Amino acid sequence: MGNLDQETQARINQWLTDEYDQETVNQVQTLIDQQEETELLDSFYKELEFGTGGLRGIMGVGSNRMNKYTIGKATQGLANYLLKQFPNEQVKVAVSYDSRNNSQSFGHLVADVFSANGIQVYLFQELRPTPMLSFAVRHFGCQGGVMLTASHNPKEYNGYKAYWNDGGQLVAPHDKNVITEVNAIQSVHEVKFNRVEDHIHLVKEDFDQLYIAENLKLSIHPEAVKAQKDLSIVYSPIHGTGITIVPKMLAAWGFENVQVVEAQANPDGNFPTVIYPNPEEEEAMSMAMAKGQELNADVVMATDPDADRVGVAIKLPSGVFQLINGNQIGSLLTYYVLSTKKDLNQLKANNYIVKTIVTSNLLSDIASSFGVKFYDTLTGFKFIGEVMTRVQDEEVYLVGGEESYGFLVGDLVRDKDAVNSCAFIAEMTAYFKNQGLSLYDVLLKLYLEYGYYKEKLISLTKKGKAGADEIKQMMADLRADLPKTLGSIAVKEVRDYQRRETTNMETGEKSVIELPASDVLQFITVDGDVISARPSGTEPKIKFYCSVKEKLRFTDEYGQISNRLDDKVTEIMADIVKN
Numbered sequence: 001m002g003n004l005d006q007e008t009q010a011r012i013n014q015w016l017t018d019e020y021d022q023e024t025v026n027q028v029q030t031l032i033d034q035q036e037e038t039e040l041l042d043s044f045y046k047e048l049e050f051g052t053g054g055l056r057g058i059m060g061v062g063s064n065r066m067n068k069y070t071i072g073k074a075t076q077g078l079a080n081y082l083l084k085q086f087p088n089e090q091v092k093v094a095v096s097y098d099s100r101n102n103s104q105s106f107g108h109l110v111a112d113v114f115s116a117n118g119i120q121v122y123l124f125q126e127l128r129p130t131p132m133l134s135f136a137v138r139h140f141g142c143q144g145g146v147m148l149t150a151s152h153n154p155k156e157y158n159g160y161k162a163y164w165n166d167g168g169q170l171v172a173p174h175d176k177n178v179i180t181e182v183n184a185i186q187s188v189h190e191v192k193f194n195r196v197e198d199h200i201h202l203v204k205e206d207f208d209q210l211y212i213a214e215n216l217k218l219s220i221h222p223e224a225v226k227a228q229k230d231l232s233i234v235y236s237p238i239h240g241t242g243i244t245i246v247p248k249m250l251a252a253w254g255f256e257n258v259q260v261v262e263a264q265a266n267p268d269g270n271f272p273t274v275i276y277p278n279p280e281e282e283e284a285m286s287m288a289m290a291k292g293q294e295l296n297a298d299v300v301m302a303t304d305p306d307a308d309r310v311g312v313a314i315k316l317p318s319g320v321f322q323l324i325n326g327n328q329i330g331s332l333l334t335y336y337v338l339s340t341k342k343d344l345n346q347l348k349a350n351n352y353i354v355k356t357i358v359t360s361n362l363l364s365d366i367a368s369s370f371g372v373k374f375y376d377t378l379t380g381f382k383f384i385g386e387v388m389t390r391v392q393d394e395e396v397y398l399v400g401g402e403e404s405y406g407f408l409v410g411d412l413v414r415d416k417d418a419v420n421s422c423a424f425i426a427e428m429t430a431y432f433k434n435q436g437l438s439l440y441d442v443l444l445k446l447y448l449e450y451g452y453y454k455e456k457l458i459s460l461t462k463k464g465k466a467g468a469d470e471i472k473q474m475m476a477d478l479r480a481d482l483p484k485t486l487g488s489i490a491v492k493e494v495r496d497y498q499r500r501e502t503t504n505m506e507t508g509e510k511s512v513i514e515l516p517a518s519d520v521l522q523f524i525t526v527d528g529d530v531i532s533a534r535p536s537g538t539e540p541k542i543k544f545y546c547s548v549k550e551k552l553r554f555t556d557e558y559g560q561i562s563n564r565l566d567d568k569v570t571e572i573m574a575d576i577v578k579n
Contacts, residue, residue, distance in 0.1 A: 056159035077182030094136040097148035099267030115199035116192035129307030131417035149306035152278035168385030168414030228430035236261035240305030279311025310418035327360035330401035354400035385414035454565040487571035
């Protein structure tokens, strides 16, 4: 055990004291007895921290794991912070949880700690999606909220998303301030675990109807849905919370032909039919796509375990179903909302959309063509929510999203909402079908009008402390030796979001980036290609994004240009990953 540093060993020793229950102590001792040095290092080398998605990690014993004590400390720290920030108010929080293993028990644990601190808790009686938690924070006038979920991560993970009083996830300064409060807790004896029943109020099934009714008011073309009420929709919740609300939402919208993938309908934290419960992955969507093919459906949709992300497959002219990526889904939704609102004379001068810096510029091109303002934010929907809250008194949000399959139409919540998105994707499909167009036709129409955008994401998984160090070194190496060309194309501009500066590679001139610091490097080529490198805030990964574009004059050129752009992306990505 000689390779463990002093800080790590100190944390291990602390977890062997009577501060922790005997079962936990026994589990730590077993790791020591079996000389599981790598597991001990990964479990204890640091405290779990809030990233772009809050607290997230593998379940197990240790300071760097999701368990009773790390969740208890996080909740006590958040409770302390809320009580300090709202000293003359009755503090209220909402708490929900998804279908992951231990999510329900973790949710009740969180409610216990809040209640023991004199905080009123609105605890969902049964599992419900992340967007409903955001909606509940706003509906009940809460000062905060917590969602127990690890989103689309593998089954070994769980997570803790913390929310502020606007219904959005914690952003600066609150995220760091909560961490300070958590770190100030010297002993788990300081965590108040004893539930106060009178402070806990159950949010029951009738709350679903409030959420559905408010969403239904956002519908742009209910007459199109009425005309296409038999639209063939295949939906999979991938063993998650979506089953509790998406079918209800689609039925309330007026869709009468929704077929659920039964093998994936039951909530199950082991996610038995998929490798990863991630609708970005073709494997996770394969059962839904097969059912769509069998039924000759109009659209296929699937949501992740906490139903804040949605994957979509559309029908090609050949009748075969094809997955579309998050940039394409976001572009279609943006075009649908803006074009139809313009037709109805509902676009206003103070309307806007939002996207993240690694999301396709096709969304901003569409917005500009309709004279609608757009914002770029850092990666993570919490930053989109932050913009929504910041400008809510002067400007009106219409639609926004990120390439990682998170979208929101209307401003009912401050987080991505796959339930809301499913309803609008279905309505959009119905609207265009009324015009004799498929979603594939509309996508081609966008490429003809705005240019053919093609994107690719490469994620490299680097687990544990060694992986975290390797990711840090990869970013340091990129900064130390900025590539002058990528895929044989000259780099014109480098945006270093950590240093908050843009460098013109031709002149050396620098300018300030007006966004908070974030560990992202972005390279803009002379062709206008955008290549980004970013360590994930929620997973042990470093992600490389590439977006290229070429003018598409005729639909006959589609295949040829698609192949050419694929080759270009491959060359660029080989360079950036190698670097």
